[in-house]
Amino acid sequence: MKKLAIFDFDGTLFDSIHDVLICFNKTLEFYGFSTLTREELIPCLGGNIDEITSLVLGENSSPENVEKVKESYLELYNPSKKELTVPFENAHEVLKKLQDNNILLAVNSNRLTYSLEELVGKYFSDIDFIAIEGHSYGNPSKPDPYGAKRIIEKANVDDDEAVYIGDSITDIMTAQNAGIDCILVKWGYAKKEDLQNDYPSKIIDDINELVEIL
Known part of the structure; x- marks a missing residue:
């Protein structure tokens, strides 16, 4: 589980x-x-x-x-309003359902941390993320597992109790380097060859599938 x-x-x-x-x-x-x-x-x-x-x-x-x-x-x-940057459809609803079912949630990105916090705070203010790990200068970026490992340690869970959810080869490699399972999503910016990678345990078309899987 x-x-x-x-x-x-x-x-x-x-x-x-x-x-x-x-x-x-x-x-x-x-x-x-x-x-x-x-x-x-x-x-x-x-x-x-x-x-x-x-x-x-x-x-x-x-x-x-x-x-x-x-x-x-x-x-x-940085100072732009980012009006075209929005959550994918049903993303908030899925996060809320996972949170209500006691799944710990976190974000790990190569985007700079302050940018993550700005947008997550704007759209997901009622989601209690255990950690938001962006890229900070001086620390390794994905696919290095630095951020993912920090999140796992903070969550105090075993590696087999964590799953990484992303849309690219960078995310697949991050999960692999961290030694955790990976779910690859098809609604983002995945390339065709990413979808043929055999490491992810699941490849999904619809974000709602995460509720049943997790």
Whole structure:
């Protein structure tokens, strides 16, 4: 029986790509780099902000370009209203049902922690997450199991009592590196090859399935 559900954020709980795309494209255009379509941005996602920026820049990636584009992007993104960043349909209802059934809930993402706390607080204020672990500079980012292990330790559960729920190869590898089960979701930004990975114990189409599974 699972006692702890660790959720990825982008592509699992929240549909967030639209605001990210707008701010990255404004930044790229400002510096004279090529802008991206939604489909071109999706493969860049999953890593920490430095890794994402490097992939966004493609052949123009260099330490100098990554730093200036990242900083300019964050200057646009952080104070923005993020009106297009919203929970996936039924996400709140499912979290509430899991919480009511005494499943401990947590978030682990490569998004910076303060950004996670802002959006989780806005939409899920009545959900008592045991931990919200984002990426902090100086600490390893996913797929390193650093954040997941911190959550498991805080929850005081065994590894076989925890499950990681995400939408990408980064999440699969995080679960694998942490030595816990993984559920892969299909409503986010998963690539075709991610859905063919044999590590996840379940691959689901509908977030409501989590209630029965857990």
